[in-house]
Amino acid sequence: MGRSPCCDESGVKKGPWTPEEDEKLIEFVAKNGHGSWRNLPKLAGLNRCGKSCRLRWTNYLRPDIKRGKFSEEEESTIIKLHSLLGNRWSKIASHLPGRTDNEIKNFWNTHLRKKLLQMGIDPNTHKPRTDLNHFLNLSQLFNNGILNPLNSDHLKLQAEIAKLQLLQNLCQLLNPTTTIPTTINNGLQNPNPSQFQAGFSSSFMSVMPGDLEDGDKINKANLEEMGNFDYLLQAENYHPLPPLISESPDGSASNVNQIESIETNPLCFSTNSNSPTASSSIFDSLESLMNDDEANGSYWNNILR
DNA sequence: AACCACTTCAACCGCCGACTT
DNA sequence: TAAGTCGGCGGTTGAAGTGGT
Numbered sequence: 348m349g350r351s352p353c354c355d356e357s358g359v360k361k362g363p364w365t366p367e368e369d370e371k372l373i374e375f376v377a378k379n380g381h382g383s384w385r386n387l388p389k390l391a392g393l394n395r396c397g398k399s400c401r402l403r404w405t406n407y408l409r410p411d412i413k414r415g416k417f418s419e420e421e422e423s424t425i426i427k428l429h430s431l432l433g434n435r436w437s438k439i440a441s442h443l444p445g446r447t448d449n450e451i452k453n454f455w456n457t458h459l460r461k462k463l464l465q466m467g468i469d470p471n472t473h474k475p476r477t478d479l480n481h482f483l484n485l486s487q488l489f490n491n492g493i494l495n496p497l498n499s500d501h502l503k504l505q506a507e508i509a510k511l512q513l514l515q516n517l518c519q520l521l522n523p524t525t526t527i528p529t530t531i532n533n534g535l536q537n538p539n540p541s542q543f544q545a546g547f548s549s550s551f552m553s554v555m556p557g558d559l560e561d562g563d564k565i566n567k568a569n570l571e572e573m574g575n576f577d578y579l580l581q582a583e584n585y586h587p588l589p590p591l592i593s594e595s596p597d598g599s600a601s602n603v604n605q606i607e608s609i610e611t612n613p614l615c616f617s618t619n620s621n622s623p624t625a626s627s628s629i630f631d632s633l634e635s636l637m638n639d640d641e642a643n644g645s646y647w648n649n650i651l652r
Numbered sequence: 653a654a655c656c657a658c659t660t661c662a663a664c665c666g667c668c669g670a671c672t673t
Numbered sequence: 674t675a676a677g678t679c680g681g682c683g684g685t686t687g688a689a690g691t692g693g694t
Contacts, residue, residue: 361664363688385679401680402663437682452683453661 360394364403368393372400373408406447413445417454425451426459430473 364372375391381404384397393400406412417425421443428439436448436455443451463470 363662383679398665398680399663405681406662434683448682449662457660 358394359396359399361399364407368395369403369408372404376404376408402449406449411445412447417446417458421446422459425455426463426473429455429459429470433471 371391371393375387379390381387381401384401387393387397387400388395391400395403424443425439428442432438434452436452440446440448440451460470463473467475469475
């Protein structure tokens with residue numbers, strides 16, 4: 348069954364709202380409430396469709412709208428809720444007083460999504476991106492206090508390890524029997540590589556539904572229906588985001604684009620190294636990484652040669 | 653100053669579910 | 674139960690803004 352579009356009348360104005368239109372809408376809603384959005388434009392003397400009026404009111408004119416930058420707390424809340432709810436922006440917005448679904452959606456798409464990608468987290472699943480686990484498990488070391496995100500030496504060390512782990516991945520793809528000696532971890536209080544395998548999600552997202560098992564105290568099935576995620580926002584359940592991983596020695600994000608390209612070309616880091624195509628992609632990526640580093644001291648060249 | 657590329661965000665579009673007839 | 678209406682939602686678009694050259 349279809350439905351007729353609400354704005355099929357010709358001559359209905361579209362595009363940005365003028366201050367006069369805003370004034371009319373505010374005045375009308377203040378006096379009468381919005382009632383039926385479909386009838387509102389006619390009653391308010393607006394040459395707009397009801398849908399447009401509703402959108403303008405809920406996203407912009409509503410008196411309880413909170414404008415301005417998102418706080419860090421709001422940011423964390425959005426990320427947490429998104430990991431539970433996905434792109435259900437209105438649900439997420441209901442936990443952020445004064446914020447609209449549209450605003451949160453825009454904020455997610457323009458800021459948070461990129462931020463998670465830079466951290467190597469898949470913004471859809473909130474899990475480490477495939478074959479980049481080694482990068483991300485470093486956050487475990489920060490979370491359990493072995494590394495301090497405020498310590499620049501530790502940050503440098505983190506970057507070094509990330510690169511060596513990438514190198515190890517590459518070597519293993521080219522020759523599955525090759526491993527980088529564990530001595531690369533010298534300098535860490537806990538050099539055991541298995542530390543890195545501990546898993547990112549368990550430390551960072553300790554309360555994610557994916558980690559809940561049947562019979563857990565928290566009723567996974569009912570969580571969403573109840574719409575009560577407040578427990579997530581309680582201090583004891585709150586785990587701050589790990590810092591961004593620097594991919595170059597100077598901490599710049601120059602290699603973020605590499606990660607992006609890896610994402611769009613899964614073969615580059617495919618665990619199936621039998622395919623010639625996969626191998627050639629690996630070499631391409633390697634070459635590209637090395638070329639990129641020409642600008643910052645041939646870092647990769649030094650490692651790889 | 654002019655051009656271009658990129659980012660941001662308000663607004664639109666089409667679909668869906670709830671409700672009514 | 675089917676058909677129709679409506680509000681709401683999420684994806685997408687494009688104008689405006691910004692920064693770099």
